[in-house]
Amino acid sequence: MEISASNDSCAYGQPGIFRGHLRFDNPRLADYSWPLCEIRGRKPGPRLCVSAGVHVNEVSSIEAAVRLQRMIDPETIRGSVSIIPLINQPAFYKYTELVCPIDGRNINFTFPGNSDGTFSEALCDSIMNEWCVGADCYVDMHGGDLRENVSKFSIFQRTHNVELDAMGRRMAMCFDAEIVMGLPAAHMEKSGRAPTGFARHNRLALMSEAGANGLLDEGSISFHLEGVLNIARTLGIIDAPLAPFLNARIPCDEYLWLDCPVDGEFHAEAEPGDRVTKGQRLGTIRNLFGETLAEVTAPETGFLLWRMTHPTIPKGSPIGAVAVEETSGRQQR
Ligand SMILES: [Zn+2]
Incomplete structure (x- = not known):
């Protein structure tokens, strides 16, 4: 990764709030850079990576990734929270529904990706193996493209690894969701969502879904925000009790x-x-x-x-x- 800082930023890797851009090493991705905000505490601790904008019209989740940057105090946290608010850069200002316009692939079903593959495959590989290296958890926020309305739900991947399953379920329960979806283990047989691609390598990733129709919606924004903050609290990055839950968080296991x-x-x-x-x-x-x-x-x-x-x-x-x-x-x- 090549990282460049904005004017008002601390140096990358130092305690404080970094703002700038990253470029991935894979030459297939060389024409693009990604906005990056990374909040690092003075004390060492877990690393949480958070993204939105795999689907660029899912604006409540993108707005949550923007607001999250201002809600974490580097003076009080352990470890780091790293945020890329818009993953599908080629679709930015094009309002492309569901896919990446360069290769027509849905990034959301391309994890774990392939460093020698198409743009989307290379991007998924770089998210996993460059940006999220060493991350204890990756959360990819979604919800309601231009022609869709989604319930408030979270997703983790069921595996045959008892510990990883328990951790995935615990983190998915951090969202005040109507439904907590544990994807069947059979999903790991092919490329899929971030939770699936990460689980294939015994790593933890979650998704959150809330929003509709390219509309900013405060209820959906706070669903994503509070869920990610609850994950940071559960991981021990933020020292505070979890925000309360109002929804049923009904565990489901078939999609x-x-x-x-x-x-x-x-x-x-x-x-x-x-x-x-x-x-x-x-x-x-x-x-x-x-x-x-x-x-x-x-x-x-x-x-x-x-x-x-x-x-x-x-x-x-x-x-x-x-x-x-x-x-x-x-x-x-
Ligand atoms: Zn989506």
Whole structure:
């Protein structure tokens, strides 16, 4: 990594608040630099890395990454908190939905990446192996691209490593979430989200999701912020009790995508966070004459995690997702 400081910054690696830019060593990433804020205490301690803007329209999470920079006092913390508020630099000012415009890949499903691969693969590899080297935990904040609304949830990756699982669950519970999603261990068989890619190397990463439609929303911003601060408190970086929890934080262990069965207009009958039962109608697909073409039903009993808000959806594209509560489904099957 090559790091350059802004004028008002302390020197990188010294106690205080660093502000500047980083360039990754991988030559595939040479045309871009990333804004970096790193808050370092005088006492040694854990390292927490936090990012947003893998999806550049998920603005509540990006704003949380900006505000976080002003909420941690280097005089009182142990260790360091390192923040990159916008990962998908090639999409910045392009408002690209979901993917990186250079290679058309969704960075969010590209971890752990590949140093010899495409731009997104190289970026995921550099996030893991340059920026997050030595990090005790990485948190990637998301939530609601331009046509989506998501419930408040957090994600960790289940593995066959009992200690890592316990740590992932504990950190995911730091968010005042409606749903705490532990992704099935089978997800580790292929590239995936940061929690999945990190877990493949026995490392810890989390995701938080809250927000909608490219709107700044105070409730979503504070969900991300308080969750990350609670993680810093749990790790021992910040010496303070956890902020209180108001939501149910229901543990779920299956993430089921709902694909649109036919080209048309989706009219939803359930909202993110709603409890849904197997077979319940979640909405209908209609054509431009108002005729119903198909119904969308819940594949299992659980919770609607998120849904598309723009009604126009082509066949095969995702409409939303259902989270299945731990123990409820699997033990009966
Ligand atoms: Zn996202």
